[in-house]
Amino acid sequence: MAVRKPPITTREYWAPGHAACAGCGCATALKLATKAFSEAMEEKYGDPNAFAIAQATGCMEVVSAVFPYTAWKVPWIHVAFENAAAAASGVEAAWKKLGRRGKILAIGGDGGTADIGMQALSGMLERRHNVVYLMYDNEAYMNTGIQRSSSTPYGAWTTTSPPGKYSIGEDKPKKWVALIAAAHQVPYVATASIGNPFDFVRKMKRAAKVDGPAFVQVHCTCPTGWKSPLEKGVEIARLAIETGIWPLFEIENGDFFNIKIQAPGGGAKVKREGGRVVAIEFKKPIEEYLKLQGRFKHLFKRPEAIDEMREQIKAMWKVLGVDVTLPKPGE
Amino acid sequence: MAESPFKADIERVKREYSEKMTPGAVARIPGSSVVNKTGSWRVFMPEFNRDKCVRCYLCYIYCPEPAIYLDEENYPVFDYDYCKGCGICANECPTDAIVMVRETK
Numbered sequence A: 001m002a003v004r005k006p007p008i009t010t011r012e013y014w015a016p017g018h019a020a021c022a023g024c025g026c027a028t029a030l031k032l033a034t035k036a037f038s039e040a041m042e043e044k045y046g047d048p049n050a051f052a053i054a055q056a057t058g059c060m061e062v063v064s065a066v067f068p069y070t071a072w073k074v075p076w077i078h079v080a081f082e083n084a085a086a087a088a089s090g091v092e093a094a095w096k097k098l099g100r101r102g103k104i105l106a107i108g109g110d111g112g113t114a115d116i117g118m119q120a121l122s123g124m125l126e127r128r129h130n131v132v133y134l135m136y137d138n139e140a141y142m143n144t145g146i147q148r149s150s151s152t153p154y155g156a157w158t159t160t161s162p163p164g165k166y167s168i169g170e171d172k173p174k175k176w177v178a179l180i181a182a183a184h185q186v187p188y189v190a191t192a193s194i195g196n197p198f199d200f201v202r203k204m205k206r207a208a209k210v211d212g213p214a215f216v217q218v219h220c221t222c223p224t225g226w227k228s229p230l231e232k233g234v235e236i237a238r239l240a241i242e243t244g245i246w247p248l249f250e251i252e253n254g255d256f257f258n259i260k261i262q263a264p265g266g267g268a269k270v271k272r273e274g275g276r277v278v279a280i281e282f283k284k285p286i287e288e289y290l291k292l293q294g295r296f297k298h299l300f301k302r303p304e305a306i307d308e309m310r311e312q313i314k315a316m317w318k319v320l321g322v323d324v325t326l327p328k329p330g331e
Numbered sequence B: 001m002a003e004s005p006f007k008a009d010i011e012r013v014k015r016e017y018s019e020k021m022t023p024g025a026v027a028r029i030p031g032s033s034v035v036n037k038t039g040s041w042r043v044f045m046p047e048f049n050r051d052k053c054v055r056c057y058l059c060y061i062y063c064p065e066p067a068i069y070l071d072e073e074n075y076p077v078f079d080y081d082y083c084k085g086c087g088i089c090a091n092e093c094p095t096d097a098i099v100m101v102r103e104t105k
Ligand SMILES: Cc1ncc(C[n+]2csc(CCOP(=O)(O)OP(=O)(O)O)c2C)c(N)n1
Pocket: A057, A058, A059, A060, A080, A081, A082, A108, A109, A110, A111, A112, A113, A138, A139, A140, A141, A142, A143, A144, A149
């Protein structure tokens, strides 16, 4: 049998022995992101190691950098929770001064990006630093014990959005940082997911290769905070795409009108007009995604909240210029 | 048998590791987390059946540790020193070449 080559470099920048929970989807995301970055740097500069990382406080920083150990095999700096983008900006400016070629990768969680790091991120994008900012979105402050962030989705349980008699859990729609980043009219912005690793790797490479700032928001499972089975991490992320919960798109230079939308799979019917996706008919109900996670368990006693979630998802797709239909179970 | 891509790191940590505080809390040895043998966390263990494997690389791509590397023929090798037993590889394998079995030790 003819064997294909491995689809990604076998060079490793993320070493085992780190302290992430078993089945952590964010660990998978960082492993793949660094491999993609290394391929991009090799293709662009002939040097697979022409990058460095600045990372915000959060699970992936804490689990990878327990002093005196580190899981990183690439120059890496941690400063604080709010300033990965500022630290990366400084490293990039220094590299420029030194005449060193390559690109800087900034990494932050959803709390570190959508909330406390928002200002540093906006500054980094606006000043046009040659940095890729990777937001790994596990949809809450996991490292400090599962508190809500502005990127926590509607209906989710967290310790600070507890469901009960007067609460359905998180009661506000998710804030989409990728859209805010795109409004800075930077060369490249994308959403991605560990549920589609090939798409994620392609986007990370694209982000790493463009001249100027880029932003990638990757959806990654946190079995601890989502109360989901360890082995289902990738399956859950895939279901988020297939049910319409997690859109995959790319926006170049803030050109929202020419947004590129990736087909979600899962039997969904995609309608295009002049190459542009204008409508998607999803075939899998969002319940298939929700039911695998304890953080949404309470919603099954509150079907009106799940219907409200459907309305919010439709409104989100509308911002992307796409009319979607979302089936109910059995439809 | 193929070698772990982290073999050099494991040997370097053995030689050079020190608990001494460094200026700026610099972690001196890249990839030194390999001293932590997280395989001890495991409750279930992935058992690999080479005959069923079609070398699609999915397990290799998804493993969060990573505790899967490739041998000379590009078959996956499971590194039980680090595998935490999450079961993602078995859940995603398209041919059931991986099954999770309970640890006996
Ligand atoms: C200024 C500041 N406030 C609070 C903290 C405590 N803190 C550490 S990690 C964290 C949550 C990180 O959440 P997120 O960015 O979503 O990353 P995750 O842990 O979910 O991966 C918080 C609040 C801190 N380190 N610094």
